[in-house]
Amino acid sequence: xxxxxxxxxxxxxxxxxxxxxxQTCQKLQPYRHVRSKRxxxxxxxxxxxxxxxxxxxxxxxxxxxxxxxxxIDDHDFTMRPGFGGPAVPVGVDVQVESLDAISEVDMDFTMxxxxxxxxxxxxxxxxxxxxxxMTFDGRLVKKIWVPDMFFVHSKKSFTHDTTTDNVMxxxxxxxxxxxxxxxxxxxxxxxxxxxxPLDTQTCSLEIESYAxxxxxxxxxxxxxxxxxxxxxxxxxxxxxxQEFHTATKLAFYSSTGWYNxxxxxxxxxxxxxxxxxxxxxxxxxxVMLSWVSFWIDRxxxxxxxPLGITTVLTMSTIITGVNASMxxxxxxxxxxxxxxxxxxxxxxxxxxxxxxxxxSTLQERKERKLRERLPCTCGMAHPGMMSASYSEVDFNTTGxxxxxxxxxxxxERMLVQLAMESDxxxxxxxxxxxxxVWIDTHAIDKYSRVIFPGSYVLFNIIYWSIYS
Numbered sequence: 001x002x003x004x005x006x007x008x009x010x011x012x013x014x015x016x017x018x019x020x021x022x023q024t025c026q027k028l029q030p031y032r033h034v035r036s037k038r039x040x041x042x043x044x045x046x047x048x049x050x051x052x053x054x055x056x057x058x059x060x061x062x063x064x065x066x067x068x069x070x071x072i073d074d075h076d077f078t079m080r081p082g083f084g085g086p087a088v089p090v091g092v093d094v095q096v097e098s099l100d101a102i103s104e105v106d107m108d109f110t111m112x113x114x115x116x117x118x119x120x121x122x123x124x125x126x127x128x129x130x131x132x133x134m135t136f137d138g139r140l141v142k143k144i145w146v147p148d149m150f151f152v153h154s155k156k157s158f159t160h161d162t163t164t165d166n167v168m169x170x171x172x173x174x175x176x177x178x179x180x181x182x183x184x185x186x187x188x189x190x191x192x193x194x195x196x197p198l199d200t201q202t203c204s205l206e207i208e209s210y211a212x213x214x215x216x217x218x219x220x221x222x223x224x225x226x227x228x229x230x231x232x233x234x235x236x237x238x239x240x241x242q243e244f245h246t247a248t249k250l251a252f253y254s255s256t257g258w259y260n261x262x263x264x265x266x267x268x269x270x271x272x273x274x275x276x277x278x279x280x281x282x283x284x285x286x287v288m289l290s291w292v293s294f295w296i297d298r299x300x301x302x303x304x305x306p307l308g309i310t311t312v313l314t315m316s317t318i319i320t321g322v323n324a325s326m327x328x329x330x331x332x333x334x335x336x337x338x339x340x341x342x343x344x345x346x347x348x349x350x351x352x353x354x355x356x357x358x359x360s361t362l363q364e365r366k367e368r369k370l371r372e373r374l375p376c377t378c379g380m381a382h383p384g385m386m387s388a389s390y391s392e393v394d395f396n397t398t399g400x401x402x403x404x405x406x407x408x409x410x411x412e413r414m415l416v417q418l419a420m421e422s423d424x425x426x427x428x429x430x431x432x433x434x435x436x437v438w439i440d441t442h443a444i445d446k447y448s449r450v451i452f453p454g455s456y457v458l459f460n461i462i463y464w465s466i467y468s
Contacts, residue, residue, distance in 0.1 A: 092227065137167060196335055
């Protein structure tokens with residue numbers, strides 16, 4: 001009896017607890033309904049939320065990698081886009097940042113530029129509603145196909161890597177790709193120095209695909225001449241940049257075929273002022289200095305000889321200095337013509353004094369012999385033997401008989417008229433002979449004062465009219 005009462009109480013207690021739980025659930029149900037409704041409304045307002053609804057724009061998906069986004073693992077990027085079909089067009093444009101150096105000795109130039117490639121690879125297309133493009137650095141470049149451009153006739157080149165590799169890859173949703181990199185290249189420039197330093201040089205930077213012929217890759221300037229842009233601040237110490245322009249040609253290799261080649265042509269005109277100061281003016285002054293010896297007395301050997309030697313050695317130094325900074329070309333340059341002609345003028349001024357000195361020595365010898373042959377008249381003129389006119393006899397000179405000044409210039413000369421007959425004092429038998437001897441010791445110097453400057457001025461007129 002007692003056991004039945006205990007079981008009945010336990011049953012009533014369990015029924016009461018169950019009723020309370022149902023009431024609690026009924027009370028919480030409206031709140032849950034309201035909360036669920038609010039969350040649905042909130043998710044309706046936040047369409048892009050990755051928590052409540054998957055967004056079709058995979059570029060905004062949390063945790064998506066570039067390889068997954070571009071489906072790199074799904075394609076073989078060792079082959080070009082559209083492999084087996086028509087050639088893939090690759091547009092190019094260039095931004096020239098600087099012309100760093102131009103060397104005549106090595107015949108090359110160094111240029112820093114931004115090289116940009118444009119092409120379309122549908123394998124890299126992706127779906128996107130918000131992003132117009134996606135930009136990556138150089139790490140992704142090694143995983144996809146890019147044009148294999150190289151610089152023809154380049155000696156060395158490198159891609160800048162400070163602070164990271166200066167490489168940019170931009171991919172658009174439709175598969176269009178922009179690939180840009182910053183490069184410094186040293187390339188060959190065949191210079192014609194026959195008019196140096198009054199020359200104008202044209203150099204070219206040539207871009208070409210290394211592996212793909214024109215059947216696989218069509219290389220072209222994206223916007224013609226507008227594809228080449230230059231910095232207005234570009235300047236060179238020795239050259240004036242006259243023109244930049246582009247060109248496109250086909251290059252043929254006998255073993256591989258035809259390739260598209262792009263040209264960046266630029267024309268440089270050399271500044272002449274530096275060479276006027278360092279080469280032309282010193283050479284001209286040395287030539288003019290050599291003319292000073294024409295006004296120095298022919299007897300002043302210690303003055304005229306060192307002057308001639310100094311000018312010759314100075315011209316040799318100028319020529320050596322100019323050639324040391326130039327390549328060893330097998331043709332004559334314009335500066336060589338000017339320097340060597342100037343050297344010849346200086347050398348001839350030394351030869352001129354040698355001729356004057358030699359002729360003066362001969363004159364003195366003839367006068368000495370003549371005095372030995374002349375009879376002593378002791379102030380009395382012999383009417384049948386000799387008729388001579390002397391004045392202002394200078395016994396300090398060896399046989400120079402000074403004549404009066406003529407036209408303001410003192411002429412040292414000797415005029416001797418001898419008449420010798422068979423039965424005269426000398427005792428020599430023979431027919432009468434008359435000998436006139438006229439020696440002007442300063443004639444060569446006087447003519448040189450006019451001929452040398454006149455010839456050099458004429459040479460300069462012809463030279464600058466041809467090369468200017």
